[in-house]
Amino acid sequence: MKVLIVNQSEVRQLMPMNACMDIMETALVTLGKGQGVNPLRWATFLPEEVGGLIGMMPAYLADPPSMGLKAVTVMPGNHGTPYDAHQGAVLLFETEYGCLRAMMDATEITGIRTGAVSGVATRLLARDDADDVAILGSGVQASSHLAAMLVARTARRVRVWSRSDDNANAFSERESSRHGIEIEVMPSAKEAVEGADIICTTTSAREPVLMGEWLSP
Numbered sequence: 001m002k003v004l005i006v007n008q009s010e011v012r013q014l015m016p017m018n019a020c021m022d023i024m025e026t027a028l029v030t031l032g033k034g035q036g037v038n039p040l041r042w043a044t045f046l047p048e049e050v051g052g053l054i055g056m057m058p059a060y061l062a063d064p065p066s067m068g069l070k071a072v073t074v075m076p077g078n079h080g081t082p083y084d085a086h087q088g089a090v091l092l093f094e095t096e097y098g099c100l101r102a103m104m105d106a107t108e109i110t111g112i113r114t115g116a117v118s119g120v121a122t123r124l125l126a127r128d129d130a131d132d133v134a135i136l137g138s139g140v141q142a143s144s145h146l147a148a149m150l151v152a153r154t155a156r157r158v159r160v161w162s163r164s165d166d167n168a169n170a171f172s173e174r175e176s177s178r179h180g181i182e183i184e185v186m187p188s189a190k191e192a193v194e195g196a197d198i199i200c201t202t203t204s205a206r207e208p209v210l211m212g213e214w215l216s217p
Helices: 008-014 017-032 106-125 140-152 165-179 189-193
Strands: 004-006 042-045 053-062 065-074 086-093 100-105 132-136 157-161 183-185 198-201
Touching: 004 008, 008 100, 008 106, 017 053, 017 106, 017 140, 065 106, 086 106, 100 106, 106 140, 132 140, 132 189, 140 165, 140 198, 157 165, 157 189, 165 183
Parallel strands: 004 100, 132 157, 132 198, 157 183
Antiparallel strands: 042 053, 053 065, 065 086, 086 100
8 A cells, every 4th residue: 555755845735824724623523523532742851961751642533534653752952953953754544444545744744733723722712803922932833823824814013022132022023024914023021022912922931931911801
């Protein structure tokens, strides 16, 4: 049996944000009906001298009938290298005989899917006139979440804050060009979220970067 191999660039071409949001909404509805199995991630932490972890995430959906497994490595030490901190593969199986149908690069899927879930929530829960977006962070998930927010709502204003000024400026330049909008770089997280309708926290910080008292009613 032939197995389809889908690489990172092909995932990017085949799964734009709007399509991924629709797929994720369908998957969430299926899970909500009790027609899916989505257990917690299983992870093995690597020795301290190596750092990082390897994790596995199996899942099953009854409609459409499918099951899959994501195997991923998380290597924080990759920041600043040519390699993504999150790498892995998604395996897709058919449900009648359990045969492997496809193997897909997980890096791009992880980036798009995570933002897409937030996009679905925003599309369903945010006010219709929500148009002031704040992004806290400037990495892969910041880009993914911005793309999702722009699908969910028409943004009048977009602000970004990052712990790294250089990264925030690079994000603003790159994403402004990508989406044809102006993105303001803010000097603090508090100023970034002041009066915002939609706030996306996309950092890897272990301490809070967003305080409840900063939120507008």
